[in-house]
Structure formats: structure tokens, C-alpha cells
Amino acid sequence: MTAPATARSAHLLRLVLSCRKMTAQVTCADNYSIIAMASSSEQEFAKDYRAKLNRFPRSRIYWDSKIASKIGDKLAIRLREVGVSSVRIDVQEELSRPIYYRKMLTPFYDSVKRIGITIDGAEDLPYLG
Template sequence: MKMSTVNHQRHLLRLVLSCRKITAQVTHPQTASIIAMASSSEQEFTAEYRAKLNRFPRSHNMWDSKIASRVGEKLGHRLKEAGICNVEIDHQEELARPAHYRKMVSPLFQAVKRAGIAVAGGEKLEFWS
């Protein structure tokens, strides 16, 4: 019974971005506690991060749309394991991001959607298909 109520609530999917990493977290609607998260700082991404650090000329961004997509895949699988099938994006927050970040995070939202998680609010973003 408890699992069915979890599935019908809209959990909030928020991104924390910096030039070094991207973190996606899904929070519970009433308590704001983190239900699931994935980040480019996880072990899987360490080798790529080190390679970018040692590259010349140095890149200012340590993540790109490919890494964002893989973070979205991981998040989607973790949400499915937690029994969550609906998340919501704050589209105003996403539209307020600089254009280059919006373009790079689009694959993350698409990967979550491909994992079978309904993403509400994404249809209001210009990159959504």
C-alpha cells in the first residue's frame, strides 16, 4: 500500500552544476529529503576526470553532455529501484540557467525519461523532444 502512494507523488528532480561536476538529486515532496542521486564525482567517472585534468590546454568544464547522460541513466535506475516512476522538474529554474548549461543537461533529462521515469515539466523546456 505504501509503495502505491510513493508512485503517485511527484518527486522533485534538481540539478547542482559547477564546472567540475554535475549532480542530480530527487527529493521527497513533503520532507525535501534526498530519495536518489547520481553525480559525475562517482567512482565510475574518476578516470575521465583525471584525464581532463591532465589535458593541455585545460578544459574549464570537467563534464559534458555524454557524462550528463550517463548520470541520468544511473539516476533513472536508482529511481526504479526505489519504486519511483514520476519526477518533476522546476522548469523556471532550468530556463534560468545559462544556455550552454541547458544544452549540456538536456541528455540527463532524456536518459531519465528513457529509463522509464515520467518527467513532468520537461515539456516546457525548448530542448525537450
């Protein structure tokens, strides 16, 4: 059962994905300002990024499900610090992603939920293991 539009979260979780980096940001629906953000380009992930960059044969994608899970943890902790307990996602945008990205994002959503942040719309996403 979905909540009415007035009871839904006023914070939108958006993911910006490329083969080199993953960025998760939560914006306020009223003024589109960024409330919390976590990215694979942060200092914590620089060592892993350099290792994948210099690996032979070269990889097409420089982040994986393990890094996505860590980014989810960081984002959820930052959301808790500012007092946000619920976010929503654009389900159609998430379903339009290529299948290899969706598989790697399942641990991201799981880690955000594990910290205690509710994700409205995540129940409509098929878990791909």
C-alpha cells in the same frame, strides 16, 4: 495539458551544476529527504575527470553531455529500484541556467525518460539539440 497540483509528482528532481561536477538528486516534497542521487564525482567517472584535469590546454568544464547522459541513466535506475516512476522539475530554475549548461542537459533528460521515468515540466523546456 498540465496535471492538477494534487496529481503532480511528489518527488522533485534538482540539478546542482558547476564547472567541475554535476549532481542530480531527487527529493521527497514532504520532508526534503533525498531519495536517489547520482553525481559525476562517483568512482565510475574518476578516470574521465583526471584525464580532463591533466589535459592541455585546460578545459573550463570537466563534464559534458556524454557524462550527463550516463548520470541520467544511473539516476533513473536508482529511481526504479525504489519504486519512483515520476518526478517533477522547476521549469523556471532550468530556464535560468546558462545556455551552454542547458545544451548539455538535454541528453540527461532524454536518458531519464528512456529508462521510463516521467518528468513533469520537461515538456515546457525547449530542446536545444
